[in-house]
Amino acid sequence: MxxxxxxxxxxxxxxxxxxxxQNLPKEWTSRVISGPDVPRVEAYKFLREWQKRLFDAGFIxxxxxxxxxxxxxxxxxxxxxxxxxxLAKAPPxxxxxxxxxxxxxxxxxxxxxxxxxxxxxxxxxxxxWCQGYSEPNAGSDLASLQTRAVRDRDHFVVNGQxxxxxxAQAADxxxxxxxxxxxxxxxxxxxxxxxxxxxxxxxxxxxRQITGDAEFNEVFFENVRVxxxxxxxxxxxGWQVGITTLMYERLALGxxxxxxxxxxxxxxxxxxxxTKTNGDVASKDPLVRQKLAQLWIDTEAFKYTGAxxxxxxxxxxxxxxxxxxxxxxxxxxxxRLQDIAMEVQGPxxxxxxxxxxxxxxxxxxxxxxxxxxxxxxxxxxxIQKNIIGERxxxxxxx
Amino acid sequence: xxxGFNQEQEMLRATARKFFENExxxxxxxxxxxxxxxxxxxxxxxLAEQGWLGLIYPEAFGGVGLGFVDLxxxxxxxxxxxxxGPYFSTVLLGGLAIQEAGSESQKKEWLTKISxxxxxxxxxxxxxxxxxxxxxxxLQAREARGGFTLSGTKLFVHDAHTAxxxxxxxxxxxxxxxxxxxxxxxxPRDAKGMEVKLLPTMDQxxxxxxxxxxxxxxxxxxxxxxxxxxWRPLARVVDxxxxxxxxEMCGGAQKILDMTTEYAKxxxxxxxxxxxxxxxxxxxxxxxxxxxxxxxxxxxxxWAVDEQVAEAPLAAxxxxxxxxxxxxxxxxxxxxLHGGIGFTWEHDLHLYFKRAKGSxxxxxxxxxxxxxxxxxxxx
Ligand SMILES: Cc1cc2nc3c(=O)[nH]c(=O)nc-3n(C[C@H](O)[C@H](O)[C@H](O)COP(=O)(O)OP(=O)(O)OC[C@H]3O[C@@H](n4cnc5c(N)ncnc54)[C@H](O)[C@@H]3O)c2cc1C
Ligand SMILES: Cc1cc2nc3c(=O)[nH]c(=O)nc-3n(C[C@H](O)[C@H](O)[C@H](O)COP(=O)(O)OP(=O)(O)OC[C@H]3O[C@@H](n4cnc5c(N)ncnc54)[C@H](O)[C@@H]3O)c2cc1C
Numbered sequence: 001m002x003x004x005x006x007x008x009x010x011x012x013x014x015x016x017x018x019x020x021x022q023n024l025p026k027e028w029t030s031r032v033i034s035g036p037d038v039p040r041v042e043a044y045k046f047l048r049e050w051q052k053r054l055f056d057a058g059f060i061x062x063x064x065x066x067x068x069x070x071x072x073x074x075x076x077x078x079x080x081x082x083x084x085x086x087l088a089k090a091p092p093x094x095x096x097x098x099x100x101x102x103x104x105x106x107x108x109x110x111x112x113x114x115x116x117x118x119x120x121x122x123x124x125x126x127x128x129w130c131q132g133y134s135e136p137n138a139g140s141d142l143a144s145l146q147t148r149a150v151r152d153r154d155h156f157v158v159n160g161q162x163x164x165x166x167x168a169q170a171a172d173x174x175x176x177x178x179x180x181x182x183x184x185x186x187x188x189x190x191x192x193x194x195x196x197x198x199x200x201x202x203x204x205x206x207x208r209q210i211t212g213d214a215e216f217n218e219v220f221f222e223n224v225r226v227x228x229x230x231x232x233x234x235x236x237x238g239w240q241v242g243i244t245t246l247m248y249e250r251l252a253l254g255x256x257x258x259x260x261x262x263x264x265x266x267x268x269x270x271x272x273x274x275t276k277t278n279g280d281v282a283s284k285d286p287l288v289r290q291k292l293a294q295l296w297i298d299t300e301a302f303k304y305t306g307a308x309x310x311x312x313x314x315x316x317x318x319x320x321x322x323x324x325x326x327x328x329x330x331x332x333x334x335x336r337l338q339d340i341a342m343e344v345q346g347p348x349x350x351x352x353x354x355x356x357x358x359x360x361x362x363x364x365x366x367x368x369x370x371x372x373x374x375x376x377x378x379x380x381x382x383i384q385k386n387i388i389g390e391r392x393x394x395x396x397x398x
Numbered sequence: 399x400x401x402g403f404n405q406e407q408e409m410l411r412a413t414a415r416k417f418f419e420n421e422x423x424x425x426x427x428x429x430x431x432x433x434x435x436x437x438x439x440x441x442x443x444x445l446a447e448q449g450w451l452g453l454i455y456p457e458a459f460g461g462v463g464l465g466f467v468d469l470x471x472x473x474x475x476x477x478x479x480x481x482x483g484p485y486f487s488t489v490l491l492g493g494l495a496i497q498e499a500g501s502e503s504q505k506k507e508w509l510t511k512i513s514x515x516x517x518x519x520x521x522x523x524x525x526x527x528x529x530x531x532x533x534x535x536x537l538q539a540r541e542a543r544g545g546f547t548l549s550g551t552k553l554f555v556h557d558a559h560t561a562x563x564x565x566x567x568x569x570x571x572x573x574x575x576x577x578x579x580x581x582x583x584x585x586p587r588d589a590k591g592m593e594v595k596l597l598p599t600m601d602q603x604x605x606x607x608x609x610x611x612x613x614x615x616x617x618x619x620x621x622x623x624x625x626x627x628x629w630r631p632l633a634r635v636v637d638x639x640x641x642x643x644x645x646e647m648c649g650g651a652q653k654i655l656d657m658t659t660e661y662a663k664x665x666x667x668x669x670x671x672x673x674x675x676x677x678x679x680x681x682x683x684x685x686x687x688x689x690x691x692x693x694x695x696x697x698x699x700x701w702a703v704d705e706q707v708a709e710a711p712l713a714a715x716x717x718x719x720x721x722x723x724x725x726x727x728x729x730x731x732x733x734x735l736h737g738g739i740g741f742t743w744e745h746d747l748h749l750y751f752k753r754a755k756g757s758x759x760x761x762x763x764x765x766x767x768x769x770x771x772x773x774x775x776x777x
Contacts, residue, residue, distance in 0.1 A: 001467045001701050002400050009399065076399060269777065283777050286769070293768035296775060297695070297716045304694035307401040315402065322694065325687040382676075388686055389679035393659045396674040 005080070012077055016084040019057050025050060028091050040213065044170045047094035051125040054093065061099065061123040064107065069120035075310045078255055086259040089266075096256060097167065098122035098129035102175050105245045106194075109233035118173070118194065130171035132162040132195065132219060133242065139164075140383050142177070143186045143239060147221065149178035149193065156180070156193065156231075158201075158224040166377075168204045168217040171197050176226075177242050180235055190238035194230045201225070211369045246379070254306055257330045261299050264337055264367065268292070271360070272344050282344045291340050298333045302326065321392045328384050331374040338364070338371040401697065407471050414475035417448065422479045424746045430482035431602035435560050437483030443515050451489060452513025455497060459505055460513035466638065466704040470645040470697065477649030480749045482603040484518050486646070487556035490639040492519025495565040499582055499623030499631035508563055508584075520561040522552040522609050523632070530636075530762045532576035532629050537611065539568035539581060545617040546570070548583065551610050558594045558607035561587055566611070570626050577629040582622035589614050601756035603749060637714040638703045640761045644696040644721040647757050650750050651692060651725045654732040655685045657747070661736055678735055685731050688724040695720050712774040719767035722758040729754040 005013060025046075054060050055069075062078050064070020071077075093099065103122045106114055121127040138145040147160025158178055168174070174195040181189030197204075201224035206214035233241035272283040272292060282288045305326060309319035341364045342349040353362030375381040389395045403411070421444060430436050445451050454469050455461025476485065493512045496504055496519070511517035527534050537550030548568055558564060564585045571579030585592060591614035597606050623631055659682055662673030672678045695717045702713035729751040733740035740747045762770070 001403065001697065003698070003701055003705075005399055079399075269775075273777070289772040289777055290765065290768050292777060293719070293771040293775070296771060297720050297768070298691075300698075300716055301691040301695045301720060304401065304698045305690055307399070308694055308697070311399075311401040314400075321686060322690045325690045328683070329687055329691065382680070385680040385683035386676070388683040389673070389676075393655075393673075393679075393682055393686060395659060395662055395679050395682060396671050398674045398676060398679070 009076060009080060012073075013080050013084060016059065016081055017088075019059070020084060020088040020090060023053060023057070024088055024090060040169070040215075044094065047091060048125050048128075050091050051094050055124045060093070061103070064103065064119065064123070068107070068115055069123045075313050079307070079310055082255040082259050086262040089263050092256070092260075095122060095125045095128050097131050097175075098127070098173075100256070101131060101245045102129040102173070102194075105175070105192075105241060106232065108244055109192075109241050113229070114194070114232065127172040128167065128170050129173045129175065130165050130168045130197070131245075132165055132168075132174040132176040134164045135161060136163050140380055142242075143190065145177055145179060145190065147176075147178045148182070149180050149191060149226070151180070151228075152225075154228050155225045156191075156228060158193070158195070158221045158226055160221050162219040162221075164207075164216045164377075165204075165219045166216045168197070168219050169206055169214070173197060174219070175242075175245060177238050180238075184236075187239045189236055190242070191235050192232045192238035192241040193226050194232055195224070195226055196230075199224050199226070209370075210372065211366055254309075254326050254330075257326070257334075258299075258303055258306060261302060261330060261334055261337070264334065264341075265295055265299050267360075268295070268337060268341050268344070271341065271364075275344050275346075275359075277344070277346055288340075288344065291343075295333065295337050295340065298329070298336075302329055302333060305329070321388075324384075324388050324392050327378065328381055328388075331381060334374055335371045338368040342368055403467070403471060407468055410468060411471045411475060413448075414450075414472050415478070417444075418475055418479035418481065422481050424480075424749065427480055427482050427603060427749060434596055434605070435483075436557065436603070436605045437560075441483065442518075445485065446513070446515030451485075451515055452509070454489070455493070455509045455513055459497075459509035461509060466641060466700045467697070469642055470700040473642050473645035474649030474652070477646035477651075477753075478653040480603055480650060480746075480753050484520065484557035484560055484605070486604075486639070486643070487520040487561065488512055488518045490642050491521035491523075491556060491635070492561060492563060492565050494635045494639060495521050495582060495632065496563075496584070496622060498635050499628065500584070501622075504584060504622060511562075517562040518557065518560055519563040519565065520555060520557050521635070522555045522558060522564045522566045523636075524552065524554045526551060526553050528553070530766060532580055535567050535569050535576070535580050535629075537566070537568045539570045539583065541570070542615070545615060546583065546620065548585075548611045548614045548616065551608065553608050555594075555607045555609050557605050558587070558609050559596045559605065563587070564592075564609065565622055566609075567628065567632060573626070579626045580629040580632065581625050582628040582632065583616055583620045584622050585614065585616060585620065589616070591615070599756070601752040603753060604756050633711075636761055637711050640714050640718050641696065641699045641703050643757055643760060644692070644717045645700065647721045647725040647754065648689070648692050648696050650753055650757075651685075651689050651721075651728040654728050654747065654750050655682070655689050658682060658685065658732045658735050665737075672735070681731050681735060685728045688728050692721045692724040712771060715767040715770040715774065718762060719764045719771060722764040722767070725754040726758050 058071055059081060061070040062073040066072045103119055106118055133142055135145050149156040149158045174197055176193040176195040177190055179189050180191040201222040203220045205218045207216055207218060208214050272288060273281055275282045305322050309323040312319045345359050348359050351358040352365050390397055449462045450472060452461030453464050457463045496508050525534060539546045539548045566583045566585055568581055568583055569579055570581040573579040591612045593610045595608045597608060599606050662678050663671055665672045699713040699717035702710040733747050733751060739745050
């Protein structure tokens with residue numbers, strides 16, 4: 001056990017640190033992407049450029065093979081990179097669904113042509129990806145999905161609807177799960193498609209969220225023709241492929257989650273140190289101190305649990321029980337953090353962006369509301385607990 | 399960076415697991431609960447033969463010279479077996495204090511004896527005031543005739559009734575800050591004027607004592623470390639002992655989770671194993687989250703105290719705060735998910751439940767350590 005970095009890792013850290021210092025966009029504050037008053041289009045443009053810059057500098061797709069635009073490095077460098085981004089409070093990476101989910105799944109299941117066609121453009125943010133899994137009648141019970149894809153010679157014709165599709169309004173491609181065989185058991189007749197969002201018959205309708213802005217969408221398919229070569233991992237093998245995506249999601253998003261938690265925590269500590277309650281700053285209140293210290297501890301625990309999982313990966317082992325607990329823990333901690341941020345603000349927490357009385361220009365109000373989705377998106381907490389109970393602890397299915 | 403155990407450490411774990419399964423089953427633990435000594439000479443000698451009494455002491459003093467990460471593995475296994483007896487007080491309190499602050503000759507004498515199993519030790523630190531800070535040290539040591547005279551009461555002292563040597567924390571001066579003027583003394587248990595009383599405890603696997611000193615005279619050579627400068631080494635000992643305690647707690651929590659999931663697979667209610675019901679399954683998942691986080695943060699703290707990195711005190715407090723809550727919650731869930739049987743004396747769960755409770759408050763509970771974290775992160 002050793003937490004020190006090797007000289008190579010240390011120099012990688014320095015490389016990242018120096019680059020971020022030079023290149024962090026001056027105009028950047030987290031408000032650029034969050035807050036209903038900022039038009040999404042503008043935010044997406046800004047974030048596209050940021051990712052492109054990261055890519056050009058070699059900081060996107062660290063673990064991907066070199067021949068597809070990656071750097072062939074390990075999860076350790078990925079871990080270091082994310083830590084540095086957190087320290088610098090850098091903007092998030094826009095094409096995260098492409099990088100964390102579509103890309104690794106294509107690397108795992110794609111043909112050589114598919115890898116050549118899609119991977120590099122994911123990293124450079126030339127093509128943004130969205131995830132078309134959930135439907136009105138298939139959320140937690142994903143395998144019940146009903147969107148149909150019917151073979152028509154060298155094409156499939158897709159009809160149906162997806163919902164809660166994040167970033168679909170900006171996406172060029174979709175990871176689409178559709179039913180190709182309705183006559184077999186529900187897990188068996190599903191196929192994974194790479195769907196061009198600019199195809200005729202695709203329409204996207206943004207859905208307004210409790211934050212007031214529209215990040216997710218409904219997506220409708222009306223006789224959308226998808227070339228057969230856009231099947232990933234074989235016809236009727238979509239469940240297997242789709243689950244792989246979710247596994248990568250939990251792994252790779254884990255790094256990003258840690259960054260977000262750390263940035264939010266540092267911001268909250270700053271807030272508590274300058275916000276007066278009952279005459280003194282909140283950070284001197286014994287109860288607030290208890291809560292902030294607990295958040296600090298829980299954030300560190302999340303990091304070290306992640307580090308244990310990475311260590312196993314680096315040794316070529318599959319992560320054990322520790323890897324499965326991350327998502328639940330993160331949601332719990334982040335939602336509690338946002339609650340405490342409201343508490344620290346007292347009556348000011350009621351004010352949204354648009355008045356100079358609003359704390360931090362109303363940013364916390366946005367993140368507080370947004371955090372409610374954490375325990376739903378990417379598999380609800382209840383579903384995660386079922387998975388832990390059954391797959392990790394070996395308890396019988398209900 | 400490598401956040402895993404190496405092969406030797408995994409081997410130590412396997413050896414220890416087997417050893418405790420054979421030598422320390424719950425029948426043995428229960429016998430020792432009724433036994434004032436809390437241990438048999440035979441068992442103690444076996445620990446010595448394994449090299450575990452001197453695991454963390456230098457080879458020059460009969461030890462094995464391993465570190466706190468290695469010790470973590472062993473402590474987890476001891477916690478898994480709710481091992482009774484004065485291991486903790488001897489190796490991690492009395493012995494560690496001597497290693498940290500003692501003179502060469504004190505170390506040679508006592509660490510060698512401890513490693514070989516021929517002496518036990520403890521630390522007499524806390525008092526009826528029940529404080530973990532330096533201001534809590536009020537037992538007086540007055541300078542007299544080239545030596546010192548000690549008077550006062552120590553409470554919650556682990557295994558003082560079986561210890562051959564007690565490291566007594568005393569006040570030799572009232573300095574500008576409470577940390578100034580704290581001194582450590584090494585007393586043999588038969589020191590004249592010292593009286594040790596064994597107290598009835600909720601966790602019978604851990605023996606606690608009251609130690610009363612009435613004008614106990616010692617020579618200047620009884621000082622462990624420098625006069626008046628005992629707080630710093632003591633704080634280092636306590637941080638490290640705290641981390642070892644956390645490891646022990648993690649082992650106990652893991653064992654409860656194992657017992658509970660096994661039971662949930664076989665206990666049938668309403669025609670199905672109770673583990674198939676989400677009320678049970680989800681609570682078991684919560685237990686796993688607590689256990690895994692507890693381990694992660696403890697392993698980091700073990701590394702931090704081993705390497706004496708600047709963050710070590712913070713790491714120790716983060717671990718103790720987290721693990722104190724986690725072990726209590728996991729132990730409570732264990733009893734709950736066992737239903738009526740979990741509430742019986744016969745079932746082993748209460749041994750862990752009580753150990754969790756006792757450990758929770760040893761060296762400060764979660765509330766105490768969260769405040770310490772707050773201070774250390776400059777909140
Ligand atoms: C902000 C946001 C972004 C999203 N982005 C995407 C996206 O980009 N792509 C995409 O495909 N999806 C996306 N989703 C959808 C998300 O994956 C689903 O909302 C989620 O899987 C839950 O499905 P559902 O909404 O249909 O709820 P349901 O499955 O109907 O669940 C309702 C409630 O019942 C509980 N429940 C259901 N089954 C069980 C069970 N077996 N045991 C115990 N409890 C159960 C759930 O935990 C939940 O509390 C997003 C969601 C949100 C909120
Ligand atoms: C101090 C004490 C006094 C008692 N006094 C009496 C008395 O005077 N008379 C008497 O008849 N009994 C008495 N009982 C027994 C008591 O009623 C039972 O212990 C209780 O009903 C639970 O049953 P069980 O012990 O068989 O546990 P189980 O039924 O085996 O339950 C084990 C665990 O599984 C959970 N579980 C079981 N089924 C489900 C489900 N469908 N969904 C979710 N979770 C489930 C339970 O909540 C529990 O956590 C007493 C118990 C105690 C502890």
